[in-house]
Amino acid sequence: MVSEPRPLPATGPRRRTVDNDGVELAVFSEGDPSSPTILLVHGFPDTHRLWDGLAERLVGDYHVVRYDVRGAGASTAPRKTAAYRTELLAEDLFAVADAVSPNRPVHVVAHDWGSIQAWAAVTAPRARARIASFTSVSGPNLDHVGQWVRRRVTRPTPANLRQVVAQLTHSWYIALFHIPVLPGLAWRTVVGPRWGHLLRRMEGVEATPAPTIGTDAANGVRLYRANMLSRRSRPAPSPAEVPVQVVLPTRDRFVTAALAEDLERWIPRLWRRRLVAGHWVPLSHPEALARVVEDFVEHVSGAPMTRSLQRARAGRDEGFTNRLVVVTGAGKGIGRATALAFAARGAEVVVADIDIEAARRTAAEIGPAAYPYPVDVSDADAVRAFAEDITDQHGAPDIVVNNAGIGMAGPFLATTAQDWRRVTDVNLLGVVNGCREFGALMAEAGEGGHIVNISSAAAYTPSRSLSAYAASKAAVLALSDCVRAEFADHGIGVTAICPGVVATDITNTTTFTGTDDLGQQRKRQQATKAYARRGFTPDRVAEEIARAVERGTPVVAVTPEAKLARAGARFFPGLMRRVARVLG
Structure with a gap:
C-alpha cells in the first residue's frame, strides 16, 4: 500500500510523474532532451534538490534529469519496509530512464543511498542496454561490501582488521536506525528541523533542507532496515558490465575509501577518482564533481581519457605516471x-x-x-x-x-x-x-x-x-x-x-x-x-x-x-x- 503523492510547487525544472507499479515518482528535467541524458539519483535524507549545483553546471551540454526517490520529496512513500528493497528501487530507476530517454541509454550519477540503489540497477541484466555509465559517489554496493567484510574477516591480518574496524566506526548510525520507532520520531521532531545546522557543522556547507525533511528521513530509515542486514549477511555480488567511476571523498565521515579496494573482481571497466571533500560532495563541491562527471561521460562517449581519468583507471595509479x-x-x-x-x-x-x-x-x-x-x-x-x-x-x-x-x-x-x-x-x-x-x-x-x-x-x-x-x-x-x-x-x-x-x-x-x-x-x-x-x-x-x-x-x-x-x-x-x- 502506498500513500498519496505530496505536492510540490511547479517551479524551476520541467516536472512530470512516472508510475512504477503504483509508486508515483516526481521527475524533474532540464536541458535539451536530444542531448545525452544524465540521470541524477539522490541519497538519504535528501531530495532531488541535492543536485541543484551540479545540474546548473551540466545543463548546457546535457539533458539533466533528477527525481525524488520513493519515500522522499514529492514522490509517494510506501508504508511497508519491504517496499524499500534495493531491487525495487532499481526498478524505479529503470522506469525513470525508460520514460525520459526511451531510445538511448542514460549516464547515471548517484550519491549515498541513491548510489546504493543504483548499484542494484547497474548490476542487473537490463543495465547493458539502458545505462551507458555509472558514477557512484559515497555509496557502495551492499553485496560487494558483504563480500569485502568476509574476505577481511577470514583473512584477519592487522591491515584487514583495521579496515573493518574503521568502516564499522564510520557506520555507527546503522545500528541506531534498526531501533523500533525512535529513529523516525527523532528525525521528525529533533534532527530534521536542525538538519541544515548539522550540515553546516559536519560538512561546512550551506544548504536549505526540503520542507519534507523530517518525514523523508523517517521514511528513509526503512532503507536501512530493508537491506542492510540481509545484504551484508548473505551477499550475492554481481558483475557490472557498464563503465563505473567510483568517486571517493577523502574526508567522508560515513564511507571509507577501503570499501572500493576489491571492486576489480566484479567491474572490468573501473575508475577510482578521489576528491578532497566530505560526504556531501554535491553540495560542497559541485564544480569539481561536474568536471569529474563530464570527464567520464565524454570518455565513455568516445573522447580520449583526461590525465585524471588515466590516473584513476584501476591498477594504473603508480608513482608520478599521468601526473x-x-x-x-x-x-x-x-x-x-x-x-x-x-x-x-x-x-x-x-x-x-x-x-x-x-x-x-x-x-x-x-x-x-x-x-x-x-x-x-x-x-x-x-x-x-x-x-x-x-x-x-x-x-x-x-x-x-x-x-x-x-x-x-x-x-x-x-x-x-x-x-x-x-x-x-x-x-x-x-x-x-x-x-x-x-x-x-x-x-x-x-x-x-x-x-x-x-x-x-x-x-x-x-x-x-x-x-x-x-x-x-x-x-x-x-x-x-x-x-x-x-x-x-x-x-x-x-x-x-x-x-x-x-x-x-x-x-x-x-x-x-x-x-x-x-x-x-x-x-x-x-x-x-x-x-x-x-x-x-x-x-x-x-x-x-x-x-x-x-x-x-x-x-x-x-x-x-x-x-x-x-x-x-x-x-x-x-x-x-x-x-x-x-x-x-
Whole structure:
C-alpha cells in the first residue's frame, strides 16, 4: 500500500510523474532532451534538490534529469519496509530512464543511498542496454561490501582488521536506525528541523533542507532496515558490465575509501577518482564533481581519457605516471634537473623559464612528454596568464615546483633599493605568484596536489654578505609554512626545499653589489669555481624534491652543510650569529 503523492510547487525544472507499479515518482528535467541524458539519483535524507549545483553546471551540454526517490520529496512513500528493497528501487530507476530517454541509454550519477540503489540497477541484466555509465559517489554496493567484510574477516591480518574496524566506526548510525520507532520520531521532531545546522557543522556547507525533511528521513530509515542486514549477511555480488567511476571523498565521515579496494573482481571497466571533500560532495563541491562527471561521460562517449581519468583507471595509479608537473626556472640548474627527474618517473612536465630557448633545450631532452613555456615569474599578470594557459591546454597541474630565482651577494649598505626590488620580485614574489595562481586552480579541481618552493640554507644561516638573498629565501620558507596550513584544507601539500652549496649556473648570473663590472666578473668566476669544487650536483637536489613530494615532507635541508646549519639555527643560534660576523 502506498500513500498519496505530496505536492510540490511547479517551479524551476520541467516536472512530470512516472508510475512504477503504483509508486508515483516526481521527475524533474532540464536541458535539451536530444542531448545525452544524465540521470541524477539522490541519497538519504535528501531530495532531488541535492543536485541543484551540479545540474546548473551540466545543463548546457546535457539533458539533466533528477527525481525524488520513493519515500522522499514529492514522490509517494510506501508504508511497508519491504517496499524499500534495493531491487525495487532499481526498478524505479529503470522506469525513470525508460520514460525520459526511451531510445538511448542514460549516464547515471548517484550519491549515498541513491548510489546504493543504483548499484542494484547497474548490476542487473537490463543495465547493458539502458545505462551507458555509472558514477557512484559515497555509496557502495551492499553485496560487494558483504563480500569485502568476509574476505577481511577470514583473512584477519592487522591491515584487514583495521579496515573493518574503521568502516564499522564510520557506520555507527546503522545500528541506531534498526531501533523500533525512535529513529523516525527523532528525525521528525529533533534532527530534521536542525538538519541544515548539522550540515553546516559536519560538512561546512550551506544548504536549505526540503520542507519534507523530517518525514523523508523517517521514511528513509526503512532503507536501512530493508537491506542492510540481509545484504551484508548473505551477499550475492554481481558483475557490472557498464563503465563505473567510483568517486571517493577523502574526508567522508560515513564511507571509507577501503570499501572500493576489491571492486576489480566484479567491474572490468573501473575508475577510482578521489576528491578532497566530505560526504556531501554535491553540495560542497559541485564544480569539481561536474568536471569529474563530464570527464567520464565524454570518455565513455568516445573522447580520449583526461590525465585524471588515466590516473584513476584501476591498477594504473603508480608513482608520478599521468601526473602533470610544472617547473619554473627549468632551463638550467636545479629546475632542469627537477624536470628531468619527474619525467624519468613517468610525469608530463611543463618546462617554464624566462629564457624560452633554455626551456626548449630541457624539453627536447625529455621528449614528447615535455612542454616548454616562457614566463617571467616576477610578473603577476604573466603568471596568471601562464597558469590559465596551462590549465586550458593540459588541465590543472598535480605538482608545481616554484624554482625560478636569482642570486645576490654583497654588503647590505652597498645593496640599493633597486637591488632589493629585483631580488624580492623574483625570489619571493615569483613564488607568491606561483602559489597563488596554481594553488587556486588546484583547489578548484578538488583532487589535491603538491607545491614545492625552492628556498635555501641561507634562509636560516645568517651571513654578512647575503642580506638580500637570505631575506628573500627566509621569506619563502615562512611563506611555505603559512600556505601549507591553508592549503591543507584542499589536500594540497607544500614543501620548502633548502639547498646549500650546489653547482648550478646561478653563480654566473649572481649580482655582487658594491663592485664595478670587472670586480663583478671576478667574483662570479671565483664563486663558480668554489661551487664546482664542492661537487654537489643539481640532480641530487632533484632527487630530494621528488622524494619530498612522495612523502609529503614539509621542509627538506638538502646538502650536508644545509642540514648542519639547520641544526645550528635551532640549537645554537648565538653561535650562528657570531660565525656570521666572520664568514661572508
